Amino acid sequence: MRAFLISALRSGLRGHSFHxxxxxxxxxxxxxxxxxxxxxxxxxTVALDVGLSGIRFALVLMAVFWVQELVGKEIERRTTxxxxxxxxxxxxxxxxxxxxxxxxxxxxTITLALLLWILVIASSTYYAQSHPGALxxxxxxxxxxxxxxxxxxxxxxxxIAALSTVPALPLVLGIxxxxxxxxxxxxxxYLARGADGQDVLTTTYAPMINVVRxxxxxxxxxxxxxxxxxxxxxxxxxxxxxxxxxxGYVTLMLCIAVHLFSRREFD
Amino acid sequence: MPFIHxxxxxxxxxxxxxxxxxxxxxTTARLEKLHRPSVQAEMQVALPVFVQIFLAGGDRFLAxxxxxxRSLIVSTDNNQSDRYITQGRLQSDAAWMNPYHEDNYxxxxxxxxxxxxxxxxxxxxxxxxxxxxxxxxxxxYYAFNQYYFNQDPIGGAEWLSIAEQHATEETNRINLHxxxxxWTEKSQDRAQALKILNIMAAQSRYRSLKLKxxxxxxxxxxxxxxxxxxxxxxxxxxxxPENLSALVDSGHLKRIPDDPLKxxxxxxxxxxxxxxxxPKK
Numbered sequence: 299m300r301a302f303l304i305s306a307l308r309s310g311l312r313g314h315s316f317h318x319x320x321x322x323x324x325x326x327x328x329x330x331x332x333x334x335x336x337x338x339x340x341x342x343t344v345a346l347d348v349g350l351s352g353i354r355f356a357l358v359l360m361a362v363f364w365v366q367e368l369v370g371k372e373i374e375r376r377t378t379x380x381x382x383x384x385x386x387x388x389x390x391x392x393x394x395x396x397x398x399x400x401x402x403x404x405x406x407t408i409t410l411a412l413l414l415w416i417l418v419i420a421s422s423t424y425y426a427q428s429h430p431g432a433l434x435x436x437x438x439x440x441x442x443x444x445x446x447x448x449x450x451x452x453x454x455x456x457x458i459a460a461l462s463t464v465p466a467l468p469l470v471l472g473i474x475x476x477x478x479x480x481x482x483x484x485x486x487x488y489l490a491r492g493a494d495g496q497d498v499l500t501t502t503y504a505p506m507i508n509v510v511r512x513x514x515x516x517x518x519x520x521x522x523x524x525x526x527x528x529x530x531x532x533x534x535x536x537x538x539x540x541x542x543x544x545x546g547y548v549t550l551m552l553c554i555a556v557h558l559f560s561r562r563e564f565d
Numbered sequence: 566m567p568f569i570h571x572x573x574x575x576x577x578x579x580x581x582x583x584x585x586x587x588x589x590x591x592t593t594a595r596l597e598k599l600h601r602p603s604v605q606a607e608m609q610v611a612l613p614v615f616v617q618i619f620l621a622g623g624d625r626f627l628a629x630x631x632x633x634x635r636s637l638i639v640s641t642d643n644n645q646s647d648r649y650i651t652q653g654r655l656q657s658d659a660a661w662m663n664p665y666h667e668d669n670y671x672x673x674x675x676x677x678x679x680x681x682x683x684x685x686x687x688x689x690x691x692x693x694x695x696x697x698x699x700x701x702x703x704x705x706y707y708a709f710n711q712y713y714f715n716q717d718p719i720g721g722a723e724w725l726s727i728a729e730q731h732a733t734e735e736t737n738r739i740n741l742h743x744x745x746x747x748w749t750e751k752s753q754d755r756a757q758a759l760k761i762l763n764i765m766a767a768q769s770r771y772r773s774l775k776l777k778x779x780x781x782x783x784x785x786x787x788x789x790x791x792x793x794x795x796x797x798x799x800x801x802x803x804x805x806p807e808n809l810s811a812l813v814d815s816g817h818l819k820r821i822p823d824d825p826l827k828x829x830x831x832x833x834x835x836x837x838x839x840x841x842x843x844p845k846k
Contacts, residue, residue: 336634338774340667344630351627429667429700480623484662488614523626528665528697 302381302391306368306398315363316402319356323410326352327417334421342422343431343527349414350523353407354444360406361452362472364399370459370468389556392460396552399452404445411441429528436525439537446544447520451476453551460559475514482511483518515547614658629663632656637672637774653677653685660689664696674706675765675774679781681842683714694727701737704728708748713758718748755792759785780825784840787822791830791838794818805836 310316330349334341369392372378381391418433431437455472462468486507493499519540522532621628632655656673659666670693677686687710693703704727712721725745732738762782766775791809794817798806801815809830812818824830829841 333630333634336637337668338637339671343667347626348630351621351624351630354624355622427667429697477619477623481618482623484618484623484625485615488661518623518625521626524665529699530665 300394302394303398303401306395307402309368310364310398310402313363313367315367316360319359319363320406320410322359323353323356323406324413326356327410327414330414331417331421340427340429341425342418342427345418345421346414346431346433346437346527347523349417350440350444353410353414354447354521356410357403357407357444357448358451358473358476361399361403361448362455362469362476364402365452365455365459365472366469368399369395369456370462370465373459374465388560392456392556392559393552396453396456396555399456400449403448403452407441407445407448411438411444431527432529433526436522436529436531440522440526443520443522443537443540446541447479447517450479450515450517450520450544450547450551453548453555457551457555457558460555461562476517478510478514479517482507482514483516486511486516515543520544614661617658618662625662629659629666629669632659632662633666633669633672637668649677649680649682653682657685657688660692664692666693667697667700669693670703670706671765672774674702674710675778678710678714683710686710694724694731698731699733701728701731701733701741704731705741708745709757709761712748713754721745722748755785755789759789783825787824787830788838788840790822791818791832795832795836795838799836805834806832808832 327349330345330347330352333348334345337344372381378391382388415433415437418431422430451472454475455468458471459468485503489500489504489507519536522537522540524530525532617628617632618625621631636652636655636659653673656669656677659669660673663669670689673686673689677683677689687707690703690707690710693700694707697703704724708721708724708728710721711717711724722745725741725748729738729741729745732741759782762778762785766778766782791812794812795806797817798812798815801817806812806815809818809821809832813820821830824840826840830838831841833839
């Protein structure tokens with residue numbers, strides 16, 4: 299398993315798609331600085347807000363591309379068959395790769411977050427907003443939430459890669475899953491508040507959403523940016539609950555991935 | 566491919582290059598003169614909140630930021646009242662997506678009620694007030710709108726007491742308390758409106774928005790000036806002047822002030838100066 303982890307780290311950092319997406323992440327953080335210039339009253343908060351959105355977007359792409367390159371493409375190129383010729387359990391391959399991707403994502407998250415942190419401090423130098431945010435530990439706890447969010451996306455994409463025979467399927471479904479997971483919370487909230495009196499929307503979508511919420515996790519629960527942005531702590535227990543929900547879903551996805559991959563027959 | 570080979574080897578390449586430069590330069594020059602659709606056209610469309618969040622990749626905070634930026638840019642260059650209906654809806658949506666957003670409630674307070682969108686402004690301010698217990702401004706602006714636009718001093722005073730709970734400084738708490746007491750006794754007060762607009766302008770870092778607020782303040786100053794002239798006219802002639810020219814003719818007003826928002830002023834049936842509002846569609 300350790301060998302698969304180390305090789306995942308090496309290949310992951312060498313990949314062209316990683317470099318492209320990392321560059322995109324840097325550009326998005328730069329965009330956050332420009333967005334702050336638009337804000338009449340809270341440049342620091344806007345820089346942080348837009349920057350966190352940018353980091354999350356770039357990391358989702360990184361997670362999906364890494365799974366695609368380190369598992370999907372290896373299956374497609376039949377490199378995996380060579381690995382599996384050794385006397386190892388197939389779970390070691392899946393878990394090794396997943397651990398490697400998780401560490402890669404952690405390094406990328408910390409690097410981008412550090413850049414954003416510096417940029418937010420820089421954006422607060424030309425205008426002292428009346429209600430400054432909390433850039434200490436609340437910021438870093440929020441960053442852990444962002445990392446957990448993309449780890450969930452990576453676990454789901456890995457699960458798809460373990461069974462998929464279509465090369466681009468993990469990529470497409472991984473992105474669709476992230477989009478659905480991020481939108482789900484807002485949609486449930488909107489419907490729960492009566493959808494601005496649009497009864498048709500409530501009656502049509504509420505039953506569907508009730509099913510979807512048991513299949514796709516509500517990833518917006520891992521978004522704790524209100525804390526660093528407005529210095530308003532999250533409701534007690536909500537972070538722990540969201541953390542447990544994410545851990546549970548990741549474990550579930552890994553179990554399914556291991557099961558599917560163990561039963562998979564390679565020609 | 567043989568064609569490309571022929572072009573490159575038969576010295577046609579420089580001619581092609583020259584032709585391309587010519588086409589590029591002429592089209593760019595012509596395009597510059599072409600009428601560009603106004604940015605305000607964006608404000609004619611407000612997408613459903615679902616779609617706004619989906620387009621932002623499921624990120625409600627990003628969707629809120631995009632909407633606020635859109636409203637911010639357009640509101641500083643917008644003199645058409647029907648566009649404010651869309652802006653009001655967009656800002657209400659942004660407040661639902663991120664009720665904590667300071668720029669959103671500030672922009673709503675600074676532009677919407679002054680353009681007939683009092684309900685939308687109050688919705689944004691109520692959500693912000695609930696989300697930001699550390700900030701006295703959203704309930705304060707809500708109170709002011711209730712007092713000045715909805716002519717409900719009692720409702721305004723109630724919201725002032727919420728602002729008082731949000732205020733962190735003792736001086737602010739005392740002043741808000743005094744003001745609440747005063748409001749329960751008074752009705753529409755233009756001097757108060759002028760004071761609040763000047764405070765809002767002073768707090769704005771965004772130059773064009775600041776200018777816009779100062780224009781509103783200028784307008785209120787003009788209305789106060791005309792009100793004073795009407796009052797003097799009534800004392801002398803015991804009737805409401807027919808129009809503004811009557812005030813100039815009688816010498817109570819030096820000249821009709823130029824409305825910075827280019828709509829002009831009129832006198833209503835109660836004998837109070839009002840800005841001219843375009844007929845509702």
